Amino acid sequence: MSIVVTGATGHLGRLIVTSLLDRGVPAGQLLALGRDTARLADLAGRGVTVRQADYDDPDSLRAALVGAEKLMFVSGSQVGRRVAQHHNVIAAAKEASVGLVVYTSIAKADASSLILATEHRATEQEIVAAGLPYVFLRNSWYLENYLPQLPTYLQHGVTGAAGDGRISAAARADLAQAAAEVLTGDGHTNQVYELGGESFTLAELAAEVSRQSGRKVGYTDLSVAEYAEVLIGAGLPEGHAEVLADCDRGAAEGELHVASDDLTKLIGHAPVTLAEAIRTAL
Structure with missing residues (x-):
């Protein structure tokens, strides 16, 4: 068995x-x-x-996938370019007759x-159209999207535009x-898995940060346009x-x-909760 993992310099690929x-x-x-093998020295x-290998370099992808039995295809990070980049990966996988x-x-x-879903949907469709055996891991949000913001939350509170929507990070x-x-x-061949952890609202995120830090942290809910302006200002x-x-x-x-x-069924235990993640981060 040979397994090729793309994006191994990124957080998820390395893990x-x-x-x-x-x-x-x-x-x-x-x-x-x-793209930078020096970062893979460990x-x-x-x-x-x-x-x-680079998603923008079809030759590097073809060379990398020669003899691959399974491909762990970690999606690219450049929104707006992923359809073309992912096409290069899929073409190389098809040429190499990758088994999964x-x-x-x-x-x-x-x-x-x-x-964000537009490019993922197009990629899923192209993999299926290429006749490649597949597994789609439909990951919801990462807890790590929030944890680096803890210092900001403690100082300014949590800001967003998610209302009371639940997020299964x-x-x-x-x-x-x-994976x-x-x-x-x-x-697992030709299966689709919807993967998420225990859900929470952003107000509940703020409340959990408050509980564990001992400091009052609130949630400010903005319109989508207002929140975009806040992010631009940051x-x-x-x-x-x-x-x-x-x-x-x-x-x-x-x-x-x-x-x-x-997710629980695949990993055989309950996923890390928001409370556990915040406790570790703090």
């Missing part, structure tokens, strides 16, 4: 490689791809083969109205374990700010709430 190693997959059967030190493509998508990708480590399971387990590029504000709009409408227990 997937280490999760595979923790499950006993021999390092010699793993190939970790990234994995190379554990015996994992590392190789330079595991793709990190987004919650409810086939029906979601989120701006999960820790990257749990999502990585789920490792479908890459090494049986019975230094985010306009396009990025609009995408994030749209995610809160979708959260308010239930787009990031995952009702299934797919």
